[in-house]
Amino acid sequence: MFLEPIDLAIVIGYAFALIAIATLVSREKAGHKKTTEDYFLAGKALPWWAIGASLIAANISAEQIIGMSGSGYAIGLAIASYEWMAAITLVIVGKFFLPIFLKHRIYTMPQFLELRFGTSVKYVMSVFWLGLYTFVNLTTILWLGATAINTLTGAGMMLGMVLLAMFAAAYSLYGGLKAVALTDIIQVTLLILGGALIANITLSQVGGGDAIAGFKRLMVEFPERFDMILSRDNPQYKNLPGIGVLLGGMWIMNISYWGCNQYIIQRALGAKDIKEAQKGIMFAAFLKLIMPLIIVVPGIAAVVLAPDLAKPDQAYPEMMKLVPSGIRGLIFAALIAAIVSSLGSMMNSISTIFTMDLYRPMFGQQATERQLVRVGRITSLTAIAIAVLAARPLLGGADQVFQIIQEYTGFFTPGIVAIFILGMFWKRGTEIGAIAAIIGSFALSLAFKIWLPEMPFMDRVGVVFLLCVGLGVTLSLLQRPARDDQVIDLAGISFKTGPGFNIGAVVVTAVLIFLYAFYW
Numbered sequence: 001m002f003l004e005p006i007d008l009a010i011v012i013g014y015a016f017a018l019i020a021i022a023t024l025v026s027r028e029k030a031g032h033k034k035t036t037e038d039y040f041l042a043g044k045a046l047p048w049w050a051i052g053a054s055l056i057a058a059n060i061s062a063e064q065i066i067g068m069s070g071s072g073y074a075i076g077l078a079i080a081s082y083e084w085m086a087a088i089t090l091v092i093v094g095k096f097f098l099p100i101f102l103k104h105r106i107y108t109m110p111q112f113l114e115l116r117f118g119t120s121v122k123y124v125m126s127v128f129w130l131g132l133y134t135f136v137n138l139t140t141i142l143w144l145g146a147t148a149i150n151t152l153t154g155a156g157m158m159l160g161m162v163l164l165a166m167f168a169a170a171y172s173l174y175g176g177l178k179a180v181a182l183t184d185i186i187q188v189t190l191l192i193l194g195g196a197l198i199a200n201i202t203l204s205q206v207g208g209g210d211a212i213a214g215f216k217r218l219m220v221e222f223p224e225r226f227d228m229i230l231s232r233d234n235p236q237y238k239n240l241p242g243i244g245v246l247l248g249g250m251w252i253m254n255i256s257y258w259g260c261n262q263y264i265i266q267r268a269l270g271a272k273d274i275k276e277a278q279k280g281i282m283f284a285a286f287l288k289l290i291m292p293l294i295i296v297v298p299g300i301a302a303v304v305l306a307p308d309l310a311k312p313d314q315a316y317p318e319m320m321k322l323v324p325s326g327i328r329g330l331i332f333a334a335l336i337a338a339i340v341s342s343l344g345s346m347m348n349s350i351s352t353i354f355t356m357d358l359y360r361p362m363f364g365q366q367a368t369e370r371q372l373v374r375v376g377r378i379t380s381l382t383a384i385a386i387a388v389l390a391a392r393p394l395l396g397g398a399d400q401v402f403q404i405i406q407e408y409t410g411f412f413t414p415g416i417v418a419i420f421i422l423g424m425f426w427k428r429g430t431e432i433g434a435i436a437a438i439i440g441s442f443a444l445s446l447a448f449k450i451w452l453p454e455m456p457f458m459d460r461v462g463v464v465f466l467l468c469v470g471l472g473v474t475l476s477l478l479q480r481p482a483r484d485d486q487v488i489d490l491a492g493i494s495f496k497t498g499p500g501f502n503i504g505a506v507v508v509t510a511v512l513i514f515l516y517a518f519y520w
Contacts, residue, residue: 003153007329014190014333018183018340019171025182026175035369039176039376040107040352042270050181051280054267054345055090056287057184060191061342065295065335066144067405069319070312072299075236076225077519080292081245082254082406084512087288089254091505094281097259099493100424102274109262110357116423116486118431119361124438126357128412129262130383133350135394137263138343138387140405143395144313145339151317152332161391164339165384172344173377177270180344187337188287194334195294197327202301202319218300225300228519239406241456246516249461253406256413260420263349278497282504289511343384350383351376407457411449414465415441422472427487433476437468444468 003011037043046054071079106112110129114122146160155163172180200211207214219226229245230237241248258264271277302315305322309315323331355364355376364372418437422429444467448460497505 003328003332004325006326007332010326010329011333011336014336015167018186018337019167021186022171022175022179022183026179036107036356036372036376038178039373040348040356041266042176042178042181044270045272046178046181046267046270046276046280047272048276048279048283049185051267051271051277052283052287053188054181054184054341055264055280055284056291057187057191057338057341058180058264058267058345059086059342060291060295061141061145061338064291065195065338066148066313066316067140068295069299069302069316070314071239072225072296073302073309073315074312075230075240076222076227076300077292077296078228078230078236078240078245080296081228081240081250083288083291083295084515085245085250086254086258087285087508088512089251089258090281090285090288091508092255093259093265094278094285094501095497095505096495097265097420097424098268098277098281099274099495100488100490101265101269102271102277103493106269107356108353109260109265110353113419113423113434114357116488117419117429117434117482118486121419121431121434121438122357124435125416126353128438129353130350130358132409132412133263133346134383134387135390136405136409138346138350138383139391139394141339141342141346142387143391145336146391147313148317148320148332148335151314152320152328157392158388161388164336164343165388167336168340168343168347169381169384171340172347173380176373176376177266177348180341180348181267181270184341187341190330190334190337192287192290192294194331194337195298198316198319198323198331199294199297199301201323201327202298202305205322206301206304214301215297218304222300222303225303226519228516238454238456239458241459244456244459244462247462249410249458249465252417252461252465253410253413253458256409256417260416262353263346266345266349266352275498278501282501282508285504285508289508347380347384348376351379354379410457410461411442411445412438413441414445414461415439415468418465418468418472422469422476424488425490426473426476428476428481429472430476430479430482432479433472433474436475437472440464440468440471 068079068082101112104112104115110122110126113125142161142164145164146157149155149160150157171183203211203214205214206217229242230240231242268277268281271280298319299315302309302319306315306318309318320328320331355372359375360367360372364375415438418441419434422433441464444464445460448455448464
């Protein structure tokens with residue numbers, strides 16, 4: 001047991017405070033009943049700071065903190081490409097994707113695909129995303145979160161997962177997206193504060209009391225851990241294939257995650273207008289630039305402080321043991337904050353897709369708004385219960401969980417990005433072309449995995465994306481053009497952004513160029 005009574009008091013106090021605040025901010029005015037727009041899109045009234053904070057809180061969870069820290073231990077700073085390239089991806093999504101999505105006032109990504117291609121694409125992608133979110137994302141967050149709880153408290157893995165699931169349900173189930181998004185500013189503040197503390201403490205331990213000296217020592221003694229572009233002889237090249245990270249599949253994976261992913265984009269869909277959504281996106285992009293400091297660096301420090309770990313994913317929990325009591329409770333609360341925020345966000349996205357894309361058109365055409373909200377809550381509970389039961393069979397023997405997630409979601413991301421790009425920016429794209437790209441993504445990825453197993457998965461993602469685009473274009477040209485009402489009219493959409501967004505985009509780009517040049 002590595003948590004003292006004061007640590008437990010901090011964590012319990014945080015839990016009760018979060019539930020109380022979430023309940024308070026999501027209360028409706030007297031006589032007003034929650035509608036689907038209230039529950040799933042926060043009444044389309046989210047301010048920019050809530051959007052930006054919620055994007056980061058939803059993204060940074062157990063698989064990021066524990067998984068990326070573990071990859072920092074095994075690989076080094078190169079794993080930060082997932083964070084730093086996400087910053088520029090957010091700028092692209094804010095400028096080119098959001099204006100299209102908000103113009104069409106959609107609830108979900110499958111709904112957009114239905115508007116553009118037809119119901120068959122919507123149903124295929126709805127079922128895919130429900131499976132992915134439940135059996136990959138929820139299970140991973142629960143499993144790695146329970147790993148941290150087990151390391152620090154000795155509690156069993158199942159007990160840890162059940163407690164996390166109950167906490168997430170308690171704070172998010174009643175209020176929906178509004179409860180999640182408006183409390184995420186608290187979650188992100190705690191996450192950054194706690195992460196900065198553990199980074200400072202671990203670096204100070206390495207440097208004999210001086211964090212800067214500790215960072216310099218790591219760079220001198222382990223220079224290979226600070227290579228952003230790995231060479232072919234690096235044993236981790238298969239996970240981060242050198243210059244291919246900057247030129248290939250990483251872009252596809254980031255665009256899929258930040259631009260085509262219900263779990264993430266739902267926050268921006270809840271904005272009161274496009275300018276507010278873009279300010280939130282830019283806020284998240286700047287936060288992304290600092291994330292490696294609080295996630296990856298402690299994992300690199302663990303190479304000195306805990307060199308004999310059985311698994312890399314034990315690095316972050318082991319580093320937490322070095323923190324004094326009281327502060328340990330704060331950092332543990334920050335970790336719990338990241339976990340439950342992501343769980344709550346994921347549960348809300350699952351319930352949105354199931355309710356709006358499957359239940360309502362198939363079974364609930366006559367359902368009232370209140371009944372649809374109730375279905376959404378039941379769906380959330382069902383999904384988290386399934387994930388608790390499935391986590392151990394799926395992840396019990398995993399090593400670097402973060403890398404496993406990236407590789408196997410990479411079977412589908414090329415097709416997802418292909419159909420969104422073709423759907424938004426090519427009028428000739430058709431339903432058959434979209435379905436071919438989706439099916440081709442999995443089939444081609446599997447073929448490359450079997451027949452070219454030595455090919456880094458990130459390179460495979462880039463190649464399969466190009467093939468999926470070619471497949472979608474070819475079959476679309478062999479079919480009659482889509483109806484006029486299914487074509488995205490870009491002439492009616494403005495991609496112009498304000499000076500604040502443009503300046504932010506230049507700053508983010510300049511910072512990234514400097515970082516890659518310095519750590520090349």
